[in-house]
Amino acid sequence: MSQELKTKAHLIYINGEWSGADLDELEVVNPANGQVIGCVPNAGEVEAHEAIEAAHQAFQTWSQTTAYERAGYLKKFHALILEHQEELAQIMTKEMGKPINESRGEVASAASFLEWYAEEGKRVYGETIPTHTQNKRLQVWKKPVGVVAAITPWNFPAAMLTRKMGPALAAGCTIVIKPSGDSPLTAIKMVELSEQAGFPKGVINLVTGSSSKIGKAIMENDKVRKVTFTGSTEVGKMLIQQSAHQVKRLSLELGGHAPVIILNDANIDAAVEGVVASAFRNAGQTCVCANRIYVQSGVHEEFVDKFTKAVNLLKVGNGAEETVTVGPLINQASVQKVRHHVEDALAKGATLLTGGVSLENDGGNFYAPTVLSDVTASMVVMHEETFGPVAPIQKVETIEEAIALANDTPYGLAAYVFTESVSQGTRLIEQLQYGIVGWNDGVPSATQAPFGGMKESGFGREGGHEGIESYLESQYVSMGIN
Structure with a gap:
């Protein structure tokens, strides 16, 4: 004591x-x-x-x-x-x-x-x-x-x-x-x-x-x-x-299950920075974390490569250390849930690009920041809130496909959109059923702005x-x- x-x-x-x-x-x-x-x-x-x-x-x-x-x-x-x-x-x-x-x-x-x-x-x-x-x-x-x-x-x-x-x-x-x-x-x-x-x-x-x-x-x-x-x-x-x-x-x-939509005309470096900030903040334990990432095919390969490299730079450890960027999960039950989501995705054909393991560190509840590609809608991680440091990426061809997948959930708290086109961004956001949308912004919350969700x-x-x-x-x- x-x-x-x-x-x-x-x-x-x-x-x-x-x-x-x-x-x-x-x-x-x-x-x-x-x-x-x-x-x-x-x-x-x-x-x-x-x-x-x-x-x-x-x-x-x-x-x-x-x-x-x-x-x-x-x-x-x-x-x-x-x-x-x-x-x-x-x-x-x-x-x-x-x-x-x-x-x-x-x-x-x-x-x-x-x-x-x-x-x-x-x-x-x-x-x-x-x-x-x-x-x-x-x-x-x-x-x-x-x-x-x-x-x-x-x-x-x-x-x-x-x-x-x-x-x-x-x-x-x-x-x-x-x-x-x-x-x-x-x-x-x-x-x-x-x-x-x-x-x-x-x-x-x-x-x-x-x-x-x-x-x-x-x-x-x-x-x-x-x-x-x-x-x-x-x-x-x-x-x-x-x-x-x-x-x-x-x-x-x-609860939330925030989608990220990255279009072909997006600034990929800005998208990588925004999604890392959203997905791994508080070890992925926020209600507005980027839970599922839909990337249009024209920039899919570039985004996945740069995003994975950025995630590998994150430092996991005791949050009391000044240089740590990803701390522990709150308890072992949370670690077990994250592990289940990752194992389910891998069993159904997802590719593990980094992470995917719990970490032994002074008896703490740590899980490595994880990136999954080749993810499909059949996987649990794309339907249930993980509340952990996992970023699943699914390739999409059209904006319409991305919108349909993003809205296919009972949740409607936060969503994220990365595009340099005002026209495409406006039309896309008009169709998203979410109370909060970050447009080229991975951390949209502000004291002076309303925070809350739609649906469940x-x-x-x-x-x-x-x-x-x-x-x-x-x-x-x-x-x-x-």
């Missing part, structure tokens, strides 16, 4: 108090070496209900504060995160394996959501509607939804948290946070910083522990008016069913001016006057 992270954050946070020392503990493990780096309370329904009640009571006053007051708290929080950027990055890398430079970038991104919504909260505008009669005045008022429950994923433990906290708090909502059990320490440290920023008691609450028990409390408690969730489509569907009993408002950012990749948008809307209710007022 000498590696254990020593912060007061190994507790839960309810109504402005750190507690949970009397609860059973859950270990947090570094996926790069299997070492236990800390423990968190194994909270359940009782603690979740306490957190919800605290948030409900705090909402009565927090919702009445001005947008300028709320912005002040968010800006203090933003400054504290940047002040502790290196500490947060180190915690993140230890608990979920992300290369340290990626972790630093994520912390900066996390802070940016707080800054953005500190300002966006001041621009929540109602409406005055032209009336149909002289003795009425018609208006639309905007009001905060109420208590929000935020369920965040392990792969972006800081940015996914503030992408939910920022708009919720700016809108006047209070929040209960349930971080992933695989990477709770980053979230807990973030809440510790929010306490330093001076948020009133009960406005921000955090519980760690049993997902099923805490989730049950969230979905059954009628004081929770909105749930925002980032995670698997399977869990998202379950939340939809559970929300029906109380008609809870939901925002869901679910969820609904609702986070980021941009759209991100605050789902935390607001529109109240129509028809006022009679003499």
Whole structure:
């Protein structure tokens, strides 16, 4: 336990108090070496209900504060995160394996959501509607939804948290946070910083522990008016069913299976750079990773050759090392899934160009960055989200073929297009059924832009001016006057 992270954050946070020392503990493990780096309370329904009640009571006053007051708290929080950027990055890398430079970038991104919504909260505008009669005045008022429950994923433990906290708090909502059990320490440290920023008691609450028990409390408690969730489509569907009993408002950012389409006129060097950045970021463990690559025949050979050489330059290892570009997978189950996808493809005729093996490295969950060619639609890797460092490439002849293959999935989160033709790119993107498209851009996400999917990749948008809307209710007022 000498590696254990020593912060007061190994507790839960309810109504402005750190507690949970009397609860059973859950270990947090570094996926790069299997070492236990800390423990968190194994909270359940009782603690979740306490957190919800605290948030409900705090909402009565927090919702009445001005947008300028709320912005002040968010800006203090933003400054504290940047002040502790290196500490947060180190915690993140230890608990979920992300290369340290990626972790630093994520912390900066996390802070940016707080800054953005500190300002966006001041621009929540109602409406005055032209009336149909002289003795009425018609208006639309905007009001905060109420208590929000935020369920965040392990792969972006800081940015996914503030992408939910920022708009919720700016809108006047209070929040209960349930971080992933695989990477709770980053979230807990973030809440510790929010306490330093001076948020009133009960406005921000955090519980760690049993997902099923805490989730049950969230979905059954009628004081929770909105749930925002980032995670698997399977869990998202379950939340939809559970929300029906109380008609809870939901925002869901679910699974993806992002296609990349590279046309004959593409800048191949730019395409290689963009696809490497997308496919191998966070060891392929992002919901918008390039999962399947469709390359038009005229540039197929050139792309495959240059792409494979670029992948071979990636360095696998413990994310704490400054020069590492691909860290570990989160656990052994993830390694097994990646191995299954690769073995299935090879058994069905794919060609292995590089990688294709798990790596023994200090007991960590490593898998070599892998490139597969001669891939076909019959292979599992072309239909299921791998969530690992695997890039399967399929040759296509026409744009129409590429579009049909790209859309042949229940998912619709992100897609990527590489072409220098404005006409071809425009027509192609118009037909893609995806909420996010990177055109000659492998990393399209931005704080000021909406993020979300179509079809089974969820609904609702986070980021941009759209991100605050789902935390607001529109109240129509028809006022009679003499």
